[in-house]
Amino acid sequence: MVSRIDRRQVADTALRLLNVVGLDGLTLRRIAKELDVQAPALYWHFRNKQELLDEMATEMFRRMIGPLTAKYRSGAGQVRETWQEMTVATCSTLREELLGYRDGAKVISGTRMTDDSFAAPLELFMSRFVAAGFALPEAARAWWTAYNFTIGVVIEEQSVYPDPAAPQVRDPAYDFADRERRLAADYPLAAMAGRQMFGDFEEMFHAGLRIVIAGIEANRSTEAGS
Structure with a gap:
């Protein structure tokens, strides 16, 4: 058949x-x-559905490869970006691409690639870190941390703004005013934190990414003994 x-x-x-x-x-x-x-x-x-999700995630990644690596196709030696700038640019592009699919981050999270299309961009990113002086284990941890931070942020973002065709429309379940009324008396700081955490995801993503990069830098210097 x-x-x-x-x-x-x-x-x-x-x-x-x-x-x-x-x-x-x-x-x-x-x-x-x-x-x-x-x-x-x-x-x-x-x-089963899990095998389909694996293939969907792989196809999503195939489509992302071009945007993710566009700046680096000319070769690592010809790209003047620092590893920090590369990490910001790549994670920002990853977020933008995932936001184009409803529940895109959930689909790609925890799935297994059905081919080796991930290997070329991973090799590229690792080579950039290594060229900047990272040992390979440090490079792998740096990218793993930044990548998973990005996936986690998009999962949260897509729970609040689920429809990629209407990215400014918030799920009615996320009613900031109602949350603040319920929490204000007993938990005033928690009440105020809601709008910060779930309001402007663009700002929170880039602020968090700066924290991740600072952590990578601090951990690298500790391991290097400097």
Whole structure:
């Protein structure tokens, strides 16, 4: 038996539907209906939803590779950015790309790549850190920390602003005024912190990234004994 659909087609359709129904609403049955096939046809390619999510995450990453590495294609020796500037630029691009998919950060978090498309950009980022004087273990920890910080921020951001087609529309569940009224009497600092933490994600992301970079710098100097 040969399927008339392939893995890439299923993943493309799933990513398109993701922006309509979100991760919780995305089912193999819904994808099959969109492709005008019976649900069992999808099991020819994916045994379960997790395998599909792995392929979706891999396809998302394939699409991100160009934007993530555009500045560095000319070779590390020809790029004058510091490792700090590279980290900010790359993490900012990662965030922007993930925000283009509803629940995009949740999809990519905890999934396993189905091919080696991640290896080339990772090699590039590691080479930039190593060229800046990092030992490889330090370089790996630096990128791992910055990457996971970015994923975590986007998960939170997409819970507050879930629709990529309406990025300024906040989920009604995040009612700052109601939260402040409930907490103000007993927990005044917690009440005031809400707007800061969940209001301007752009500001909070870049402020947090500066903290991450400062931490990388401090930990590196400690390990180097300087």
